[in-house]
Amino acid sequence: MSQTPISSSTSTLSTAPKRLVIASRESRLAMWQAEHVRDCLKKLYPECNVQILGMTTRGDQILDKALSKVGGKGLFVKELETALEDGRADLAVHSLKDVPMVMPEGFDLSCVMAREDAHDAFVSNDYASLEDLPNGAVVGTSSLRRESVLRSKFPHLEIQPLRGNLDTRMGKLDRGEYQAIILAAAGLKRLGLESRIRALLPIDPYTPAAGQGALGIETLSKHPNIKEWLAPLNDLPTLYAVSAERMVSRQLGGSCEVPLAAYATWDLDHMHIRSFVASVDGKASCLARAEGLVKSLEDAEALGFSVAQDLIAQGAASLLPNGLPK
Template sequence: MVRHSVAIYVNRKSYILTAVAPQKLVIASRESRLAMWQAEHVRDRLAALYPDCVIEILGMTTRGDQILDRALSKVGGKGLFVKELEVAMADGAADLAVHSLKDVPMDLPDGFALAAVLEREDPRDAFVSNDYASLDTLPHGAVVGTSSLRRQALISARFPHLVIKPLRGNLDTRLRKLDEGEYAAIILAAAGLKRLGLPQRIRAYLEPEQSLPAAGQGAMAIEIPGNRAELAAWLAPLNHQATAQAVHAERTVSKAFGGSCQIPLAAFAVVDGDNMHLRAMVATPDGTRVAHTEITGEAKQGIALALKAAEALSAQDAEGILAVCKAQAQE
């Protein structure tokens, strides 16, 4: 029996856990090209840690992948992308699931936990177009595609002369719709394009000052059954402390306001050494009402900073803004 020791870092202190090295691990993943890239990345990282372990990927199609004719906010939200993967773990068909963190609901179902957050890729939004260099160059009435109410609100606030239309499907499907002329431009997460080796499709980056990222954007997370302590120990070396601190703060802000894709909400934290700078925003889908705040403090106090940010948004009538969002979502 081979035992493997891993170091876990909590609040800058190192703890050594010793666990029997895994013999086999099954990773549940959506079957889109980007999702499979992410699962393969985790597989390769684990294979380097545990060379004698057999690691397999279980590809699955989720309900979120199947419903492409309606906005995600209208058909059940982010949980549509993870439910089938959680069922596979609960049934013992898979040990862990790899997600884009921005697709993970703020409240996990009972019996599941996030075991690791990997180092973040580029968190920015990306402007993609075959004919135009940036949002500023789009003519009046140009159609911009996005699946995100957050992006819709931010673009509408700055460029009310543009037409925003829903854009669903995996990354390749979205690019194909652009290439077929359905949109003058589309807005995507830069991280996905970079991970798939498509940075050349990015015509311009939208800096956080222009388009504040969604909570968890650019980060990958590993979900496991909550009762698998040995699995948590095996995955601990993949956790990136600074990224984890940042995204947990972001998700705390989102959770304070319901954590739903029916809400145009952004939260973005940057950890620099011992410090964290957190920005958050909530808006109506048309961008006519926006509440925004930013706060700086100790990174280890990220959750407290997030709660202060939520209070600051509430002081700007965030609840009133959210009431408008919910009413529009029911129309």
């Protein structure tokens, strides 16, 4: 049922919210994320009635095809954006790596919260590491980025697509459909499943996806009051890091069709960023690194832009299925 959002034009920036509705996917991990944001908002605004609107997205429904074949990561956010547009919800909570690099007109990425562990995780019931897997062992992953690195380093393994929410993927492993799977460590840790991690994969060469481990909150551009209410939840080090990463991806047309990684870390006020673009078979790749003093969002995005230009100069366009974005 359509409801009048808290973000109506009668609200002012000086007033605290009375009611907020969070749109979220209904998977256990997505609901944990939405509940985390709800609890943070309740601490900020004790009188606010914060509710969660659970939804099923097309990305959750289409499980028999790779994301790169059915529309990419945007499949996980479109229905939530519709709920924002029609007033059923005031904000949407996403795993940031699922958020398209270019926001649709009228929508803002209004808040980026503190990052969880950004590593990829090796999960297996029978083996302690990728190196221990025998010839022909089946490894599941949903990511072309991970697939590219695995095919490059372990050509003797069989890499198979792995779709579904985290519990579905773990169930497939436990039923013996895979000898091992690669997942984001952040989701496992958030759901209390850290004990299932046999090994955290090193950043070199398993560089994370742009935004991996971070939560992003999306709102409508026409409701700046909501963005201001969310401002205390922003974590600036994470915001700057993921902004640099997303700039790299944006310049290279990053999507589920592109094996692309970008990960930024901090050393005091200096940011270090590592990024690669590769072929799916892992036989060709371009790698770039950069570091610089970062004291603003503009500094962060400039550093990300420089890394993207380095990759382009190395010939990264030849590895992109559709070439560089126009």
